[in-house]
Each structure stands twice: as structure tokens, then as C-alpha cells.
Amino acid sequence: xxxxxxxxxxxxxxxxxxxxxxxxxxxxxxxxxxxxxxxxxxxxxxxxxxxxxxxxxxxxxxxxxxxxxxxxxxxxxxxxxxxxxxx
Numbered sequence: 001x002x003x004x005x006x007x008x009x010x011x012x013x014x015x016x017x018x019x020x021x022x023x024x025x026x027x028x029x030x031x032x033x034x035x036x037x038x039x040x041x042x043x044x045x046x047x048x049x050x051x052x053x054x055x056x057x058x059x060x061x062x063x064x065x066x067x068x069x070x071x072x073x074x075x076x077x078x079x080x081x082x083x084x085x086x087x
Contacts, residue, residue, distance in 0.1 A: 024061055028057050028061050032057075032079070035079060048083070
């Protein structure tokens with residue numbers, strides 16, 4: 001544990017931000033898993049409904065700095081390809 005006041009504050013702020021980032025990342029993974037489960041079942045209607053929500057969650061993570069924009073583009077491309085495969 002640091003002794004300097006500003007260093008103590010940085011530790012607290014970092015812990016708080018880490019928890020927020022984990023929450024967003026966890027929610028994103030859950031959303032992706034929901035979409036992939038719908039695709040695996042072959043449920044085209046549900047997959048079509050979940051796709052925009054999933055893409056929105058990915059874009060939200062990018063805007064918060066949790067995912068890199070290229071990583072997000074890669075994820076979205078893979079999801080779109082899976083969606084097209086059940087068509």
C-alpha cells in the first residue's frame with residue numbers, strides 16, 4: 001500500500017475503474033453468448049433480433065475504451081458471418 005496521498009488515491013480510482021470495466025466486459029460476453037446460442041439452435045428470428053443488440057454492445061465497449069476498434073470490427077464480422085450461415 002502506498003504512503004503518498006496521491007498514490008493512495010490512484011490505487012482506489014484504479015480499483016473502481018477496473019470493476020466498471022469488468023462489468024461492461026462481462027455484459028458484452030453474455031450478450032455475445034446469447035447470440036451464439038440462438039445461432040447454434042438455428043433460431044433465425046431470435047438471432048436476427050439479438051444481432052443489433054450485440055453489435056450495439058460491442059460498439060459501446062469500444063466507445064468506453066474496453067475493446068480496440070479493430071478487435072470490435074473483427075467480432076462484428078464474425079457474428080455477421082454466423083448470422084448469414086443460418087439464412
